[in-house]
Structure formats: structure tokens, C-alpha cells
Amino acid sequence: MSRWNPLMRLLPVLLLSLACSLPALATDPPTPAPAAAGSARADTQPAAAQEEVSRPLHAQVLLARARFSPGEIDGVAGSNQARALRGFQAARGLEVSGELDDATWDALAADASPALIDHTLTAEDLAAPYVEVPDDMMEKSKLDRLGYASAWEALGERFHSSPELLQSLNPDVDPRVGATLRVPNVRDLPPLAKAARIVVSESDATLVVLDGNDRVMAQFPVTSGSEKDPLPIGEWTVETVAMDPTFHYNPELFWAADPEHSKATVAAGPNNPVGPVWIDLSKPHYGIHGTPEPARVGKTASNGCVRLTNWDVLALVDAVEAGTPVEMRK
Numbered sequence: 001m002s003r004w005n006p007l008m009r010l011l012p013v014l015l016l017s018l019a020c021s022l023p024a025l026a027t028d029p030p031t032p033a034p035a036a037a038g039s040a041r042a043d044t045q046p047a048a049a050q051e052e053v054s055r056p057l058h059a060q061v062l063l064a065r066a067r068f069s070p071g072e073i074d075g076v077a078g079s080n081q082a083r084a085l086r087g088f089q090a091a092r093g094l095e096v097s098g099e100l101d102d103a104t105w106d107a108l109a110a111d112a113s114p115a116l117i118d119h120t121l122t123a124e125d126l127a128a129p130y131v132e133v134p135d136d137m138m139e140k141s142k143l144d145r146l147g148y149a150s151a152w153e154a155l156g157e158r159f160h161s162s163p164e165l166l167q168s169l170n171p172d173v174d175p176r177v178g179a180t181l182r183v184p185n186v187r188d189l190p191p192l193a194k195a196a197r198i199v200v201s202e203s204d205a206t207l208v209v210l211d212g213n214d215r216v217m218a219q220f221p222v223t224s225g226s227e228k229d230p231l232p233i234g235e236w237t238v239e240t241v242a243m244d245p246t247f248h249y250n251p252e253l254f255w256a257a258d259p260e261h262s263k264a265t266v267a268a269g270p271n272n273p274v275g276p277v278w279i280d281l282s283k284p285h286y287g288i289h290g291t292p293e294p295a296r297v298g299k300t301a302s303n304g305c306v307r308l309t310n311w312d313v314l315a316l317v318d319a320v321e322a323g324t325p326v327e328m329r330k
Helices: 055-065 079-091 102-108 151-158 163-169 310-317
Strands: 116-120 180-184 197-201 206-210 216-221 234-243 247-249 264-266 277-281 287-289 325-329
Touching (some): 055 079, 055 102, 079 206, 079 216, 151 163, 163 180, 216 310, 277 310, 287 310
Parallel strands (some): 197 325
Antiparallel strands (some): 206 216, 234 325, 277 287
């Protein structure tokens, strides 16, 4: 099977060999979002912006703003929040515990921006029309585009949050153009500079973006490999980047595929098996990509590739280019 041709940036179509993109069994199921986000006052917010915001929710927003992504913001102090805290603590010279201790809170709260802001919805935010996305790959291949299933799903990706969290913050709001929502303050962050190298850690379930002085520019939680399809440990490089890729499905490449399945092409879209981006690597058939299941990032096994939330992989695109070194570690 041939590798990506750089010309395919003009017509991004995934090769049949991208077996790493299909969902795998959960090893750490995501924790449901809380019924309401406001359980404790974030006492370091400016007086003008003070409101009832849970400390985990506020911390997750501040971590995302600091480029230590907690994955899907849900207001629950789970494993991805702990990963983000450990990365932030190490980068700031704090005790690395993964806990939101006072010193870590003080360092995060140096960003005095409010955790939540009001946002008036646009047509772009809502990303209609919506589709009923089937589980079966053969049924997926019948759709013209793998778009969002609902307005709340689209808004979840727009604001890096679980749809359940957004609904709990806005219980009486009908998501439509012109409506005002209370949302996490994570949009419009400056783009990442070009990375000197990328490091993926299988044991930490993280992808770290480093500058030329080995300083951390960003950290993202990832799903990377499994017992049957391990992460390819070693040093590789980025070959090319495909935006809004289609996916060529070959059931022969998937050990758990339905024997009744045949080869098929799955249309592009955020619910495509590899999301909005495929970053092709010099290791044949492997890459870094998005996912239609952001709540499972860092909590499942993959089929060998490196899987991020769609918003994190879109942020990563700014930092990579052909030739960027990618080290994969145990």
C-alpha cells in the first residue's frame, strides 16, 4: 500500500490502510456530566465576572486556555483533567500530582478571564443541516456527508464541551441563530507556532508540542494504540496534512470488522471516522487524526494511530508541517 502523495492535499481522500481510525472497546468509560455546573464559587474570578462555577469546570477552562487540553470539558475531575494538570504542573515547575492543589490553582488563576461567557449563536456555530449518523459502516457510506447529529453536538465541538454540560448551563435555551448561550471561554485562542517536534507518550496518553528549546507549547490527551494494534514506537516525521478527508474503508484491515462488510467510501465530516483532519506520518498506514467520539479520547484503545478530539487536532494543524519530527514513546 502506497503512502500519501502530497498532491492529495488538493483532494484529501484517506487510503484503505487507515485501520487505526475505527472505534475500539472502552477501557475507561467517560463519566457522565453533572446535572448542573454551578456547585462552588470560583473565588479568584474578578468581581465583575463572579458567578457560580464549579472548580473543576473553571480549572478545565483555564487549562484549555493555557494549552493543556483537558479533552472534552465536562466539569468532572476525571483522568483527562489529571493529565492536563500534570503537564501544566511540570511546565510551571510545580509539584507534579495531577491534583488541583492551591499552588496549581494560583498559577492557573493568573489568567483572570471569566470561565464562562455569553455568546450569541450564528449559523456557523450551529453547523446545520443535521444527519442521523448510523453505527454501521456500510450505512455510513450511504450518506453524502457525515455532519453533526444535532445542534448540541455541533455546539459541543464549537466550545470544546460535552453537549450535556452546555445543556445544563443553558436549560431554557433553544439553540437557534440569535439565541444567547452561556459557554466555556475557550474560543479565539491564538494559533500555535510551528513545533520543533511532537512527542506522543503511550503510557501518559498525551501528545506534547515542543519548541526549539524543548519547552512545552501545548499538550493534548490522546488515544494511541492497543494490545492488538500497538502504537508504533520510534521516530517518524509528518508527511502531509489532509483537511476534511474522506475515509476508504477496507474490512480486511480490521480484526473486529463485520464479515458481511465490503469495501466502502465514507464521506467527509466531523462524524467521519477520522474527523476533520488526517496528519499522515512516515510510518506507513499510521497518522494523527480526529474522532467523532470526543468523550472517549484518552479512555479507550485505538487501532494503532493517534486520536485527538476534533478541536485539538485542528489546533495541532497550525503547529505541524511536512518534515515535523514525531517521536512515539511507551
